[in-house]
Amino acid sequence: MTPFKLTEELVAEIKLLIYNQEDVQLEGLLNEVHYADVAEIINELAAEEATYLIKLLDSDKTSDVLTEVDDDLREAILGNLSSKEIAEELEELDTDDAVDIIAELSEERQQEVISNIEDEEHKEEIKELLKYAEDTAGGLMAKELVKVYDTWTVAGCLRRIRGQAEEVTRVHSVYVVNKQDELVGRLSLKDLIVAKNEKKIADIYISNVDYVNVEDNVEDVAKVMSKYDLEAIPVVDNSKTLLGRITIDDIVDVLKEEADKDYQLAAGITQDVEADDSIIELTRARLPWLFLGLVGGVGAFLIMEGFQDTFNKYAVLFFFTPLIAAMAGNVGVQSSAIIVQGLANDDVKGSINRRLIKEMLLAALNGTILALFLFFFVWVTKGDVNTAFAISASLVVVIIVAGLIGTFVPLFLNKQGIDPAIATGPFITTSNDIFGILIYFWIAKMVLGI
Structure with missing residues (x-):
């Protein structure tokens, strides 16, 4: 069997056939196409064109198509269908898939659709499943067995x-x-x-x-x-x-949705959004973390301003500030990502203290290796042992603290029932940037005797 391939020519042909209402040709073209491939085609159509195809093709295929199309398009299609037409689609679906679709309707529309389902057993099973919360086994199960x-x-x-x-x-x-x-x-x-x-x-x-x-x-x-x-x-x-x-197919969908959500949280997006969403929706999802980054930047500015005398005497410290902040952020994200992944896979066991000690030792080892390289670089380029020691010693401490924060925060959030994936994004990066800069200048000031 040759794999299906969606092309611009095929989409254009289908659009033209819909425009000319060439129903026989459309049915001949799509009846033998797998419902998942039909859904891929429909995702490229306008809502009115998609609705035309849903009404044209048999419900035993279009019911499955509706489960595969994009959420926003499905919402538009359902809005164009009568309650009876939606009921006919649901009659062809397993109860779990039927509930997923009907749950997207308003309560009033749900009642209208359910009243139009002719199979009494199917109707009662759908009504039963609607009682369960979406994130529970009851909300995911099917009655067919x-x-x-x-x-x-x-x-x-x-x-x-x-x-x-x-x-x-x-x-x-x-x-x-x-x-x-x-x-x-x-x-x-x-x-x-x-x-x-x-x-x-x-x-x-x-x-x-x-x-x-x-x-x-x-x-x-x-x-x-x-x-x-x-x-x-x-x-x-x-x-x-x-x-x-x-x-298993339902569980795969759950894992995919959870992975998408965690990925967006790690990127600093607080809501479930897609690239095609409106500018307002995308702004609402991104702005909170961007604002946190702005606050973090202001905090870093205030810290650096408090060490102005240090800058005046050792201007070279200023040029290594981005390096320290970047290393703090990177180490924090690495540590938190490992913990979040372990929590997701249920691999993180034992006491928090033991986990923190292990991370501290790991960070100390990595920090020492990196600091040795940085020490010789600063010493050779600037010719000042004290400055080289101050910067490299700061790097070791900053990496240790960043590793501890990156480990502790997701564990703490998980204990509080908060999604720990939030700790792999801008939250960790911003907090470690601030702590990193503060530790950097504080240690440098002590070592250089300013």
Whole structure:
């Protein structure tokens, strides 16, 4: 199969066909194209053109397309569709995907759409899932799964599985429950196939099964699935009643969203924004950290102004100020990035004090190596041992302090329930710049006896 490639010529052709309302040609062109590729095409169209295609193509394809298009475009498309048309799209989707779409509508519109869903079971499942918070296992799970009772025989189980599997896109696992619908285990398809027809499921199911609670945070769910290499995991309530399942594709979306958010936080962007967002939205996301940088710059100015006498006697110190500030910022970001990554992967264990001591020793080693190079450079170029010692000694202390700040801040934020990724961006850089400059001039003043 040749990989799909979106070209300007193809987009132009589709736009022209839409303009001329050449429905037969459009259907012939797109019916055999994968829904993800159709979504890629639609992302290049105006909202009215995209809506035209959604209404033209069959719902069994366009429903999946709607889950893949950009958020802003999907919002515009949904605004152009009637409640009945949206309901027809949702009928073709698994409950988790249907809830993701309907959750973007106003409460009033949600009720209108739900009332137009003809499949009563599908409707009730969507209404149930809407009750769960978006960042919980309940907000991520789908109701579609294959469930069997431990009292069934193998023959009866196989008949019922065939019926259930028709409603499930992918059968990752078969879950076993008791009469109270409590999860008791899982079923190996191999064991099911080779077992005798009259044998009871209670005799062949595997009691060891991983599961998550419906109220668990999605990040915790992702960690469990990653740790045990699971393609799907069942979701239960406090009574261990089986409620649904979460599949790996949903977890990949969660990890991607979290990575995007952390990357933006590290870059000093406080909101989830995209390149195509409005200038106002982009400004709101960027301005807070830019303002923090401005405050940090003013703070550095005030510190340097307080050491004006030092500048007057040793002007050479001024020229090394950017180097000290840059090293403080770089070391701080390196330390915080390692800690944030470790926290995300659940690899940071043990006491904070032990972690700080390790980082202090590491920073001291790196600082000493760099300071030796800087000492000889200043000594050779300026011919003053005292000045060279003052600058290089300052560098060692600055690197140690920056490493400690970069390690402590994300650990502290994590303890307080704040996303530690915020510590890898301008916050760490600015704070270390200020501390670095203050330490630099203070040590230089002491060593040079000013």
